[in-house]
Amino acid sequence: MVWSCISWYGVGHIVDVGKNMDKSVYLSVLQDDLVKSMTDYCKENGLKMTDFEFMQDNDPKHKSKIVSEWLSKQDFSTMEWPPQSPDLNPIENMWNTLKKSLFKQYDCPPASMDEPWTRTFETWYEITEKKCQIYIKTMPQRCIDIIENKGLWINF
Secondary structure (H helix, E strand, O other): OEEOOEEOOEEOOOEEOOOOOOHHHHHHHHHHHHHHHHHHHHHHHOOOHHHOEEOOOOOOOOOOHHHHHHHHOOOOEEOOOOOOOOOOOOHHHHHHHHHHHHHHHOOOOOOOOOHHHHHHHHHHOOOOHHHHHHHHOOHHHHHHHHHHOOOOOOOO
8 A cells, every 4th residue: 555645746755554554554654754745845845834735535544533633733734524525635536647657657567576666656756746736726626516516425
């Protein structure tokens, strides 16, 4: 399983979290990789942490007490999430883009156990800022659609 984030400024750090991610692992990923990604975005673009709004779905580990408490103490805000729309986040589109790119680039099976991760890592960092922006620009319409659908699942 991998974790990463995206912003208007491109992809964030990507990390291999192993097979399972519980609330403790998720918190560690946020503390290390989310903060590292946001810090890099800030340095590279003259931003502050308060310029960001973090998105995550309602997965139980995301809503756990330890994660919620940590998020509440951060300088960035966290978006409230509709209960029936777990795939509203534009990063879901980005994971699909990553998968398609991997299948397109590599027509032979990996030669080692490490190669799938290496391929994923390299392909992730090839995703452009513009590609991230395309998906992020869809958020206002996604929010309108969710409101019109009374918080239930939407197709996008």
